[in-house]
Amino acid sequence: MYAELEFTARSIFTAVFYQPYWFLYSIVDEEKSNLDNIISNATSSEAVIEATVTHVLLACHMLFINILILNLLIAVFNFSINEVQDKNEYIWRYQRxxxxxxxxxxxxxxxxxxxxxxxxxxxxxxxxxxxxxxxxxxxxxxxxxxxxxxxxxxxxxxxxxxxxxxxxxxxxxxxPKAEHETSKLEVQLNAMKNTIDRLQTQVDALNCSNEQAQAEINAQTNRMMTCMNWIMTAMARVRMSNIPLPTVENSTSSNA
Incomplete structure (x- = not known):
């Protein structure tokens, strides 16, 4: 009633995996039978190798084709489902x-x-x-x-x-597109306003630091002028030169 099966790796692989694999694709045609006959009855090793390689390539080809067809069917069904979902209200109203x-x-x-x-x-x-x-x-x-x-x-x-x-x-x-555009424009305006506020803060900070530096420079200049006047007064007192003293103006008075 049942075929005898040798307890070897080749026979187990052939009976358990080989036949069911081809039945998945409904392939029981003459080409597969010819390849099996060549492998089992061939006298030369080259014919066996060629038939085996053909078997492997055919199996890979069938697997690749079925995966491609399955992906194509999935893509078609997804497209149809998305199209129906987009137009479901129109179709429902028309049918009603x-x-x-x-x-x-x-x-x-x-x-x-x-x-x-x-x-x-x-x-x-x-x-x-x-x-x-x-x-x-x-x-x-x-x-x-x-x-x-x-x-x-x-x-x-x-x-x-x-x-x-x-x-x-x-x-x-x-x-929704108009609201999205409006919200996007508001976001851009808020970003520009934040940038302007940040730049204004930086400009104010620079002005403040500039005023402080100017005040320090004026104070240093005044101290230098005071020192120079003291030195010139001392030189005039000891009459180190007959040249009259030059006039030194204060920076604060010149700036004013």
């Missing part, structure tokens, strides 16, 4: 509109098993009236929509539905 319109336009006995009453009415009309025109409204009620008032109501309904859908579409697609 079609359902409501079909409900109002079809007669009362248009759906099985109530449609049997319509067929019975047609049969009675054909037998009793013998081919005369059968007035459908004599045997069952019909919801008529082919009236001017109903057409006006349908037009108003379609206009309102179209307006609501267009407004919802604009709010969902364009208003």
């Amino acid at each position: 509109y079609e359902l409501i319109r079909e409900y109002f336009e079809k007669p009362l006995f248009a759906f099985p098993p109530l449609s049997l009453l319509a067929y019975i009415g047609w049969f009675i009309s054909a037998v009793i009236f013998r081919g005369t025109t059968f007035r459908f409204s004599q045997f069952y009620l019909e919801r008529r929509c082919n009236t001017p008032k109903m057409n006006v109501q349908w037009t108003e309904f379609e206009n309102a539905a179209t307006y609501n859908y267009a407004r919802k579409f604009v709010e969902d697609n364009y208003r």
Whole structure:
């Protein structure tokens, strides 16, 4: 009933992994059988090597092709699902509109098993009236929509539905973008304001340090002038030269 299997690594690999692997791809064709026959019945080692390499390449090829096809199917399904999700509201509104319109336009006995009453009415009309025109409204009620008032109501309904859908579409697609642009602009303006405030702080700090340095320079200059005047006065007292003393102006008076 069952085939005998030698307890070797080659036979176990062939029976457990080899056959099920090819059955995954539904490959039981003549090409695989020819390769197996070449490997088992070949007299030269070159033919066995060629058949084995062909087996390995075919297995890798089938694995690569199936992975590629699977990824392609996943991509197609993802695209379809994303497209349906993007248009689900439009599709749902359209189908609801079609359902409501079909409900109002079809007669009362248009759906099985109530449609049997319509067929019975047609049969009675054909037998009793013998081919005369059968007035459908004599045997069952019909919801008529082919009236001017109903057409006006349908037009108003379609206009309102179209307006609501267009407004919802604009709010969902364009208003978030405008709000995003506004918020982005506000962020940029706040960043520029922070940069200007930081630069103003740095300029104020530089002005303050400049004033301090100027004050220190003026004080040092005044001290130097005082020292120079003292030296010149001492030189004039001891009459070291006949040249008159030069006039030295104070920096504070010159700056003023």
